[in-house]
Amino acid sequence: METPILEVKNLVKRYKAVAAVAGISFAIRPGVCFGLLGPNGAGKTTALEVIEGIIPATGGEMLFNGAPRAASFHEEVGIQFQHTTLLDFLTVRDTLVTFRNLYQDPEPLEYLVEVCNLDEIMDQMNNRISGGQAQRLMLALALVNRPRLVFLDEPSTGLDPQARRNLWDIVRSIKESGKTVILTTHSMDEAEYLCDEIAIMDHGLIIAQGTPAELIRRYCTGTVISLPRNRVKMELARLPLPYKEVNGRLEIMVENLKDGLETLLALQLDLTEMTVHSPDLEDVFINLTGRKLRE
Amino acid sequence: MSWKRIWTMFKARNYEFFRDRAAFGWNFLFPFLIIAGFAIAFGGRDLSGFKVGVFPATSENPVLTGRNLPRKFIRTQHLEFIGFPDQAAGLEKLRHHQIDFLLRLDSPKPQYWLMESSPKGYLAERIFQSSFVPDDGSYGIKEAVSGTEIRYIDWLFPGILGMNMMFSALWGVGYIIVRYRKNGVLKRLKATPLTAFEYLTAQAMSRFFLLIFTLIVVWVGTELLFHIRVVGSYLDLLAVFALGGLSLTSIGLLLAARGKSEEFTSGALNFIAWPMMFLSEVWFSLEGSPQWLKSFSELLPLTHLLRAARKIMNDGAGLGQVSGDCLVLIGFTLVCLVLGAVLFSWND
Numbered sequence: 001m002e003t004p005i006l007e008v009k010n011l012v013k014r015y016k017a018v019a020a021v022a023g024i025s026f027a028i029r030p031g032v033c034f035g036l037l038g039p040n041g042a043g044k045t046t047a048l049e050v051i052e053g054i055i056p057a058t059g060g061e062m063l064f065n066g067a068p069r070a071a072s073f074h075e076e077v078g079i080q081f082q083h084t085t086l087l088d089f090l091t092v093r094d095t096l097v098t099f100r101n102l103y104q105d106p107e108p109l110e111y112l113v114e115v116c117n118l119d120e121i122m123d124q125m126n127n128r129i130s131g132g133q134a135q136r137l138m139l140a141l142a143l144v145n146r147p148r149l150v151f152l153d154e155p156s157t158g159l160d161p162q163a164r165r166n167l168w169d170i171v172r173s174i175k176e177s178g179k180t181v182i183l184t185t186h187s188m189d190e191a192e193y194l195c196d197e198i199a200i201m202d203h204g205l206i207i208a209q210g211t212p213a214e215l216i217r218r219y220c221t222g223t224v225i226s227l228p229r230n231r232v233k234m235e236l237a238r239l240p241l242p243y244k245e246v247n248g249r250l251e252i253m254v255e256n257l258k259d260g261l262e263t264l265l266a267l268q269l270d271l272t273e274m275t276v277h278s279p280d281l282e283d284v285f286i287n288l289t290g291r292k293l294r295e
Numbered sequence: 296m297s298w299k300r301i302w303t304m305f306k307a308r309n310y311e312f313f314r315d316r317a318a319f320g321w322n323f324l325f326p327f328l329i330i331a332g333f334a335i336a337f338g339g340r341d342l343s344g345f346k347v348g349v350f351p352a353t354s355e356n357p358v359l360t361g362r363n364l365p366r367k368f369i370r371t372q373h374l375e376f377i378g379f380p381d382q383a384a385g386l387e388k389l390r391h392h393q394i395d396f397l398l399r400l401d402s403p404k405p406q407y408w409l410m411e412s413s414p415k416g417y418l419a420e421r422i423f424q425s426s427f428v429p430d431d432g433s434y435g436i437k438e439a440v441s442g443t444e445i446r447y448i449d450w451l452f453p454g455i456l457g458m459n460m461m462f463s464a465l466w467g468v469g470y471i472i473v474r475y476r477k478n479g480v481l482k483r484l485k486a487t488p489l490t491a492f493e494y495l496t497a498q499a500m501s502r503f504f505l506l507i508f509t510l511i512v513v514w515v516g517t518e519l520l521f522h523i524r525v526v527g528s529y530l531d532l533l534a535v536f537a538l539g540g541l542s543l544t545s546i547g548l549l550l551a552a553r554g555k556s557e558e559f560t561s562g563a564l565n566f567i568a569w570p571m572m573f574l575s576e577v578w579f580s581l582e583g584s585p586q587w588l589k590s591f592s593e594l595l596p597l598t599h600l601l602r603a604a605r606k607i608m609n610d611g612a613g614l615g616q617v618s619g620d621c622l623v624l625i626g627f628t629l630v631c632l633v634l635g636a637v638l639f640s641w642n643d
Contacts, residue, residue, distance in 0.1 A: 084479035089314035
C-alpha cells in the first residue's frame with residue numbers, strides 16, 4: 001500500500017481550556033486534493049497551522065512521507081495562509097525573487113509567472129495589487145520551492161466570482177502537475193470542484209470523511225425539497241417526512257420525489273417558492289449538524 | 296546558517312527603506328532640520344545665556360543707552376534684552392519662564408522682578424546688583440583658554456546624530472518587526488526555511504547599514520553648510536558610531552522579540568527613548584546633576600556613544616582613550632542580541 005504523504009494521528013491543539021482541535025486523524029495519499037471543510041470556527045485553520053509547523057501541537061502525531069517532520073519540512077511543502085501581508089515596498093517580481101532565494105531548489109521564475117498568471121503585475125508594488133492578484137501571488141509563493149505538498153487555507157475567500165474561478169483553475173493545474181493539495185474551505189462549490197477527498201470538521205473534530213460522492217451517498221439519499229418555513233402553516237410534528245429547519249427554510253429529504261410531492265400536496269401546503277435539488281455537501285453538513293456551513 | 300538567506304532578507308529590507316520615500320526622506324531631513332534650526336536660531340551659541348525683559352519699550356529690541364541702567368549691566372555678555380510694552384506683558388513671560396528677569400525702565404530707582412525658584416533669575420539678579428559696584432581689579436587673575444573654541448553646534452552635532460540613530464534603530468527595527476508580526480509577514484517567513492537567527496541577523500545588518508549610510512549623508516550635508524569641527528580621526532569616529540548603531544539596533548531587536556501590539560511597543564520604545572534623549576547629554580550636559588542621575592545615565596548606551604564621539608570630535612581622543620565606552624557598547628550589543636534571539640517568536 002502506498003505510503004500517505006501526510007498522516008495525522010489524534011492531533012490536539014488546546015488554548016487553555018478550549019480545544020480548538022480536539023483529536024483529529026486522517027491520511028492523505030500523494031497526488032490528491034484533500035479538503036478540510038467546515039464552518040468558521042470549526043478548527044480548520046488551527047489544524048492546518050499545527051500540521052504546517054507554524055504553531056505547536058498540544059498532542060498527537062504527524063508523519064510526512066511516513067516519518068516525523070524533519071528540519072527540511074519547509075523546503076518540501078508550500079503554504080498559503082488565510083491572512084497574511086507581504087512587504088509593502090517590494091514589487092511582485094522582487095517578492096518572488098526574494099522567496100526563491102530562501103529555498104535550495106526553487107522553481108524558475110517564468111514557470112511561477114505563467115502558472116499563476118502574474119505577467120501583467122510583475123513590476124507593481126505589493127501594496128498596489130488587487131485581492132485576486134494578491135491571492136495569485138500568494139499561491140505562486142506557495143509553489144516557489146517545487147513543493148510536493150501544498151497547503152491552501154481558504155484560498156478564494158474574499159474574491160469575486162471570476163477571480164475565484166481563475167484561482168480554482170490554477171489549483172486544478174497544480175493538482176494535475178502531480179502535487180498533493182490540502183485545502184480548507186467553507187465553500188461547498190469549492191470543495192466539490194477541487195477536492196478528491198473531504199473531511200468535514202465541526203467543533204474541532206472530524207465528523208465525516210470520504211469522497212464528495214461517498215459523503216452524499218452516506219448521509220443524504222433521494223432529493224431535497226426546500227420550502228420557506230413561513231409557508232408551512234401546520235404543526236411541524238405532524239409532517240410525515242424527515243426535515244430540518246435551516247435559515248428560515250424547511251429542508252425536506254425524500255426518497256422519491258413524486259411520492260414526496262404528493263404527500264406535501266395532500267397536506268395542502270403552500271408550495272410557492274419551493275425549490276428541489278439533488279443533495280450536495282451542504283445537505284451533508286446540514287444532516288450532520290443541523291446547521292448551514294456559513295452560519 | 297545560510298548567508299544567502301541572510302543576504303536576501305538584507306536586500307529586501309533595504310529595498311523597503313529606500314522605496315518608502317516619506318520615511319527615507321525623513322531619516323535624512325529630521326537631523327538636518329534640527330541642526331539647521333539650532334544653527335539659524337542661535338547662531339551656534341550656547342543656550343545658557345540670560346533673557347532680561349524690560350518695560351516700557353516700544354520694540355522687542357529696545358535701545359537701552361541713556362536709560363536708567365548701569366552701563367556695565369547693559370554691556371554684560373550673554374544677556375539678551377527683550378522689550379515689553381508694559382509690566383503685565385513682561386510678568387506673563389516671566390511666570391512662564393520665557394524670560395529670567397524683568398526690569399522697569401521708567402522708575403527713578405531700579406525695580407525688578409524674578410521667580411524665586413529660578414536659578415537663572417537668581418544669577419541675573421546677582422549680575423544686576425554687581426553692576427552697581429565699580430571694578431577695583433581685585434577679583435583675581437584672568438587667564439583665557441587658548442585654542443579653537445568649541446561652538447555649541449560642534450557639541451550638539453554628535454548628540455543630534457546619536458539621537459537620530461536611536462530613533463531610527465528603535466523604530467526601524469523594533470516597531471517594524473512588531474508590525475510584521477501583527478500583519479502576518481513574519482508568519483509567512485516562518486513557513487520558509489529561514490531561521491529566526493538568520494532573519495534577525497539580516498534585520499540588524501540592514502539597519503546598521505542604513506544607520507551608517509544616513510550618518511554619512513547627514514554629516515556631509517551638515518559639513519557643507521556649518522563646517523563641523525572634528526579634531527580626532529574620522530575613522531575612529533565612524534567606529535564609535537558603528538558600535539553605537541549596533542547597540543541601539545540590538546535594543547530594537549530585543550524589544551521586538553515578542554510583542555504583537557504596535558501600541559504597546561510604541562509606548563515601550565518611548566519609555567526607552569525619552570530617558571536616553573534627556574539623560575544621555577544629547578541637548579545639555581549633566582554636569583552638576585545629582586549623582587544618582589549621572590549613575591543612571593551610565594546605564595544608557597547613548598551616553599557612551601555620545602561621550603566617545605565628543606571626545607574624538609572635540610578633544611581629538613583616539614580609540615584607545617574611549618575604549619571604556621566602546622567596551623560598554625559592545626557588551627550592550629552582545630547581551631541584547633543574545634536575549635533578543637533567545638526570546639524571539641515569529642507568531643506572538
